[in-house]
Amino acid sequence: xxxxxxxxxxxxxxxxxxxxxxxxxxxxxxxxxxxxxxxxxxxxxxxxxxxxxxxxxxxxxxxxxxxxxxxxxxxxxxxxxxxxxxxxxxxxxxxxxxxxxxxxxxxxxxxxxxxxxxxxxxxxxxxxxxxxxxxxxxxxxxxxxxxxxxxxxxxxxxxxxxxxxxxxxxxxxxxxxxxxxxxxxxxxxxxxxxxxxxxxxxxxxxxxxxxxxxxxxxxxxxxxxxxxxxxxxxxxxxxxxxxxxxxxxxxxxxxxxxxxxxxxxxxxxxxxxxxxxxxxxxxxxxxxxxxxxxxxxxxxxxxxxxxxxxxxxxxxxxxxxxxxxxxxxxxxxxxxxxxxxxxxxxxxxxxxxxx
Numbered sequence: 001x002x003x004x005x006x007x008x009x010x011x012x013x014x015x016x017x018x019x020x021x022x023x024x025x026x027x028x029x030x031x032x033x034x035x036x037x038x039x040x041x042x043x044x045x046x047x048x049x050x051x052x053x054x055x056x057x058x059x060x061x062x063x064x065x066x067x068x069x070x071x072x073x074x075x076x077x078x079x080x081x082x083x084x085x086x087x088x089x090x091x092x093x094x095x096x097x098x099x100x101x102x103x104x105x106x107x108x109x110x111x112x113x114x115x116x117x118x119x120x121x122x123x124x125x126x127x128x129x130x131x132x133x134x135x136x137x138x139x140x141x142x143x144x145x146x147x148x149x150x151x152x153x154x155x156x157x158x159x160x161x162x163x164x165x166x167x168x169x170x171x172x173x174x175x176x177x178x179x180x181x182x183x184x185x186x187x188x189x190x191x192x193x194x195x196x197x198x199x200x201x202x203x204x205x206x207x208x209x210x211x212x213x214x215x216x217x218x219x220x221x222x223x224x225x226x227x228x229x230x231x232x233x234x235x236x237x238x239x240x241x242x243x244x245x246x247x248x249x250x251x252x253x254x255x256x257x258x259x260x261x262x263x264x265x266x267x268x269x270x271x272x273x274x275x276x277x278x279x280x281x282x283x284x285x286x287x288x289x290x291x292x293x294x295x296x297x298x299x300x301x302x303x304x305x306x307x308x309x310x311x312x313x314x315x316x317x318x319x320x321x322x323x324x325x326x327x328x329x330x331x332x333x334x335x336x337x338x339x340x341x342x343x344x345x346x347x348x349x350x351x352x353x354x355x
Contacts, residue, residue, distance in 0.1 A: 037061035037163040041156040056149045057156030064160030068234040072164045076157035083153040086131020087146035107132040173244045176231040179224045180251045184304030190214045190265045191297035198290035201278035214269035217262045264342040275335040299350045
């Protein structure tokens, strides 16, 4: 059953669950690392501060173990700074307002004001408020208690960063490589469908499906761009970055070549959809153009596979020379001219002439 045909309550349920679920589960190793870091922080803090419940250290370790070492360090600093200001707010509010029941409200308001004045992120501002409330609830306005919680948080954050960096530091280059290879293959498939439309007469439904498939490349390209950004981020401060950097650079170079090809393919699909004529397939110049587009699809797919397998012998491109039309037919010259120009640009990107 398609989404459009699903009952309204089913579609509403999917939208609601999509707000707090992800398409794929996080690696089990990351969950184990977060849990291990929290347990280790708990016992280390107990050794330093016996008799206390080192919740601040365990929470910091859990939060700090992120999908990259760089994010872990950022979260660790954010957590320590938030606890520092939170403890300060709790101590200041306790000194000014005593132990009144509305001290929690005052701490929240002051924490939000401090975060706003310092231009801190929403997460950091909320961290200040949460720390201040926990401080008031658990330790009152005692300076010694606040210092211990700050040290405890720093220990938990340091353990979280160390565990995430030392034990199989997360790398996202494989996911990015698969995404770029998939985008290249889908763009080649879209070119093949353009050739299909020029070889046999197609109906309106087929042309709409062709255009919709080509338009999906835009969203896929956006996702690949975000995946590349996360992959670069995963290699920053990563002890394993050297062995993965070469593949990432190759994938990035391929993406820079495929990006404009995706734009051309979408434009070609739109032009063919708008100006399509079933009699177009009988034109001799269009028959030759369909062959060249199919060769371009072959070369584009070969380009993606060559990046995936650097040991394979390079295959010469099938599109060895630009396709020329000496005299375009008057009836279809706008469409043919548009496709020719886009094909020229696609060919230039594939061969590297338009770097």
